[in-house]
Amino acid sequence: MTDRGINSYTTQVGDFYTWDTLTATILNPQETLTDNENEDSIVMNISFSGHHILYAGDIGFSTESLLINQGVLSNVDVLKVAHHGSAYSTSSEFLNAVAPQNALISVGKNNSYGHPNDDTLSRLIASGADLHRTDIDGDIDFLFSENSQVNPFVETIFIPLVFVNHTSSAPPSPSSMPGENIQCKTIGQVEICASVSNANPPKYSHVTVYGRLLINNVPQSGKSMTTSWHYKTTTSYCNEGVTESNGIANCHRNISGATAGYKVNIDVTIDGYSIQTSFTPTN
Numbered sequence: 001m002t003d004r005g006i007n008s009y010t011t012q013v014g015d016f017y018t019w020d021t022l023t024a025t026i027l028n029p030q031e032t033l034t035d036n037e038n039e040d041s042i043v044m045n046i047s048f049s050g051h052h053i054l055y056a057g058d059i060g061f062s063t064e065s066l067l068i069n070q071g072v073l074s075n076v077d078v079l080k081v082a083h084h085g086s087a088y089s090t091s092s093e094f095l096n097a098v099a100p101q102n103a104l105i106s107v108g109k110n111n112s113y114g115h116p117n118d119d120t121l122s123r124l125i126a127s128g129a130d131l132h133r134t135d136i137d138g139d140i141d142f143l144f145s146e147n148s149q150v151n152p153f154v155e156t157i158f159i160p161l162v163f164v165n166h167t168s169s170a171p172p173s174p175s176s177m178p179g180e181n182i183q184c185k186t187i188g189q190v191e192i193c194a195s196v197s198n199a200n201p202p203k204y205s206h207v208t209v210y211g212r213l214l215i216n217n218v219p220q221s222g223k224s225m226t227t228s229w230h231y232k233t234t235t236s237y238c239n240e241g242v243t244e245s246n247g248i249a250n251c252h253r254n255i256s257g258a259t260a261g262y263k264v265n266i267d268v269t270i271d272g273y274s275i276q277t278s279f280t281p282t283n
Contacts, residue, residue, distance in 0.1 A: 011042065022048040027072050028063060038083065039063045045076075051144050054098055056082035056089070064094040073097040078142055079129065081105045085116020095127040103129040104140060111135075118187045121272070125215060126189055136272045176246060179210045183277045189216050194268035194277040197252070203260060203281050208252035211241065213270040219247025220271065227251055228267040232259045243270065255281060 001008055015026040028043035041057030054076045059067075060083065067073055079100035082089040084107040103124045107115045116133070124131055132140050177184075179195030190213070197208040209227050213220040225241035241249035249270065258264060258281040265278045 022046060027067055027070075028057065028059060030066070036060075043067065045072075045074075049144065052076040053078045053080070053142075054100075055080040058083040058086075058089075060086070060088045061091050061094075064089065064091055068093060068097050075099040076101070077144070078102045078104060081116070081120075081124070083115075084108075084111075084113070085120045085124075085133075086113075087117035087120060090120050090123060092123050092126070095123060095129075100127065100129040102142065103127070103131050104142075105131070105133045105135075107133060107135045109135040122187055122189055131272065133272050136269075176248075177210065177212055178248070179208070181277050181279065183275055185273075185275045187273065190214070190273055191217075192268075192270060192273040192275045194266070194275045196266070196277055196279045199279050200282050201255060201279055203255065203257055203283060206252050206254050207279055208250050209238065209241075209266050209268060209277065210248055210250045211243070211268040211270050211275075212246075212248045213243055213273065214247055219243070219245065221245050221247065223249070223271040225249035225251065225268065225270045227269075229253065230265045230267070232262045255279075 011026050013026055013028055013030050017024045023046070025045045025047070026042065027045055029040040033040050038058040038060060039062060041059055042055070043057050043059060043063070044055045046053040046055070052074065054073075056079065064082075073094075076098050077100070079098055079102070081103050085105045105116050121131070134140065177193050177195060179197050180199040182193060182195040184191060184193040193212040195210045197210075198205070201207050211225045211227070213223055221243050223243040224239075225243065226239045227237065227241070229236045229238065236253065238251035238253050241251040243249040255264070260281050260283045263278050263280045265276055267274060267276050
């Protein structure tokens with residue numbers, strides 16, 4: 001940085017920086033550092049025109065508790081989730097203290113750490129925040145207006161994401177999931193299911209894959225579904241599905257000359273949650 005003429009500064013709790021109407025207030029690290037680099041990472045509250053963004057660095061539960069006890073946290077429009085959604089950060093108490101409208105997880109696709117953690121995702125969803133992930137959505141910009149509105153703009157790299165949340169007063173029944181080979185997985189308050197129209201279709205026939213997303217037993221509509229079909233020698237994709245009012249999306253393909261007797265696994269992803277179903281073609 002020195003060679004490029006870039007100044008560097010050491011900062012700590014209580015420091016602040018101002019650019020025009022924007023102020024960045026440093027909430028961490030503390031004056032006395034710990035022996036954990038993650039817990040000593042920079043936490044920064046950015047405020048401008050009545051909006052607030054909290055960058056939580058890589059802190060874990062202990063620093064979150066410290067900030068809560070210090071009384072320095074307040075409601076934010078956007079929370080940059082700590083440590084890529086690690087299992088050891090983003091406690092329910094921390095989320096209650098910041099009450100984020102939007103939660104952004106910066107994380108690499110198919111990373112070896114398994115980030116973000118399922119329990120952390122469940123806590124974020126329970127907080128009521130709109131969840132955005134770079135491994136699913138690609139580049140994400142937040143557009144702030146003077147009327148206090150915050151609109152996420154997704155420059156999609158992997159899949160489109162529609163930020164819509166409709167609710168239904170009547171919980172779905174188990175029989176409302178169509179198809180065969182129905183597979184379901186529960187992650188906290190989230191349930192995702194997938195199935196196929198025919199578990200043993202003849203070659204050159206059409207197969208429909210279904211996906212369903214429920215949160216607190218409420219169907220989620222307007223959510224994009226992506227599917228990856230893993231044949232014996234190739235992988236194909238069907239990404240046109242969007243969940244309807246019953247929380248179910250579907251997408252269909254002609255399986256052409258798929259190898260008879262070879263199980264075709266289908267990865268189904270809705271709003272960042274994934275599950276797998278399959279079919280085995282016959283002659």
